[in-house]
Amino acid sequence: MNRVETRDGTHLFVKVWGQGRPVVLIHGWPLSSDSWDPIANRLADAGFQAISYDRRGFGRSDQPSGGYHYDTFADDLADVMAHVGASRDVALVGFSMGGGEVARYMSRHQGKGVSQVALISSVVPYMPKTSDNPDGVPLEVFDEIEKGLLADRAHFFTGFFKQFFGVGLLEKPVSQExxxxxxxxxxxxGLRPTLQAARAFATTDFRGDLPSIHVPTLIVHGTADKTVPIAATAHEVARRLPRAVLVEYDGEPHGVFATQARRLSNDLIAFLEGSGIVLNEGPTRQELLDEATANMVVAPTL
Structure with missing residues (x-):
């Protein structure tokens, strides 16, 4: 059960914890499904079936020479869902580059079986800085990432993860371990999957995929995220999706699954249960009352 053969013959490592409504957790670059473990454990304890898997080329999955683009990533997600029987009332949760799989699955596979979506520190809808995406990341940054990986990948990742988790001289939001x-x-x-996956999330434009996300959507993003800037990603998605709610984690870096594991778990569970997250589906009764009160002319008391 822990190996899935995809339509092109690639074998992916999969973990299924708990029973209940399926929640598929898609990891970020350059990690594996193990990054989701604390949250997957909480979801399983809360009565959900937490499904996580290693993206092709990462973790314990096969490392084929090709297929590191989002059409194939979305097909891999569809194959994982089919293998574990996640066919209805599924929630997709994508962290960082994993948000791209969510968006592309919703368009390429018409959102089959999905009833909710969560984008956590996600690269969606578009990362590069361009004339029509002024808050994005300069292309030179991605060039430097590739150079660092090719020169000394082990050394590059040592510095990369400090920014990823917001570690500085005084700030220690996560342990050395x-x-x-x-x-x-x-x-x-593998080095080749790492490079090609980085090119995929750095260049893929998901703006055309967004209209296919027609289900309630939770967006969580740290305001101090220096890896995936909030203005070009979370703010833009929230603006474009009428059924989305944005929850900003003030002062938090990119890796909120570790720096705010309990808070993120609680927010995800509240969203999945519909008990604590209010979606932007129109003004609430209180908002309407507040607006009416503000527009009233109140006579002074004599």
């Missing part, structure tokens, strides 16, 4: 764990996950991946 967490940094070491992230580094070990990154080094499990």
């Amino acid at each position: 967490m940094l070491d764990h992230a580094w070990s996950m990154a080094m499990q991946a």
